[in-house]
Amino acid sequence: FAEKHKIKFILNGGNISTECVRNPLDYFYYGTDMWQIRDIHGRYGQMQLVNFPFSGILRHKVYLRYFKGVQVVKPLDYIPYIKRDAMRLMSEKFGWQIYARKHFESRFTKFYEGYWLPVKFGFDTRRVQYSSMILTGQMTREEALTDLAQLPYDEKTIAQDFEYISTKLGISVAELQGYLEAPTKSYKDYKNQLYLFSLGARVMQLMGLEERAVKR
Structure with missing residues (x-):
């Protein structure tokens, strides 16, 4: 979209x-690993992904940034940002309504992060989110542990959420339940470019082009 409409700056809420x-x-592998996407689709896909928009790592990290001049700007990193x-x-100035947890503004991400990840994979995203808040002095460890003692869903x-999500995906509740109960998989079970991703990130860090650490 940015390339098509000659937009040079993309504002991002990451911080x-x-x-x-x-x-x-x-639990959160790179969505830009086209090797993996093609491998998974090759094994399980039932239709051609002709018009589905993909953006591989080289395209958005190198081509768009250095050849098209598209820059991602994170304004919150330039100001003293305290979430609370x-x-x-x-809320006070614009009437914004606070939702229960991070990413719960969407019913899909609410279901995925609040139910699917902890139930199927045993991973609660709050542990990572609260760790950041503790390190930046916005939450105490005791507050985090108290909240983590409560179910995330x-x-x-x-x-009702199961029915809503299955309808949106165009499958039955029984089929969605079957996926939940199926053996768990990780990115390691499919072809991937993790080595190249890690090498590229290291090179960009050494060149001063990438400050953020590789996901672990």
């Missing part, structure tokens, strides 16, 4: 203040 701890690769203060400001509405 070090609340995201200095990265998600483990086993920002939420209060938006609502047991009373999970059946």
Whole structure:
């Protein structure tokens, strides 16, 4: 979109203040690894992905940035950003409604992060999110542990969420439940470019072009 409309700057809400701890690769692998996407689609896909928009790592890290001059800017890294203060400001000044947890503004990500990841993979995204908040002084360890003691999803509405998500995906609730109960997989079970990703990130860090650490 940026290339098509000659947009040179993309504003991004990512920030070090609340995201200095990265998600483990086993649960949040690179969505730009085209080797992996093609391998998974080759094994399980049932239709050609003719018009589906993909953006490989070389395209958005090298081509768009250095050949097309498209830059991703993260304004929150240039100001003193305290999440709680920002939420209060938006609520009081603009009538913004606070939602239960990070990424819960979408029913899909709410289901995925709040239910699917912890139930199927045993991974609670709050552990990473709260770790960042603790390191930046926005939450105490005790506060984090108290919240982590509570389920990340609502047991009373999970059946409705299952029905909603399955409908959106165009499958039955039984099929979605089958995926939940199927053996777990990770990026290691498919072809991937992790070695090249890690090497490229290291080179860019040495050249001063990439400051953020590789996901672990």
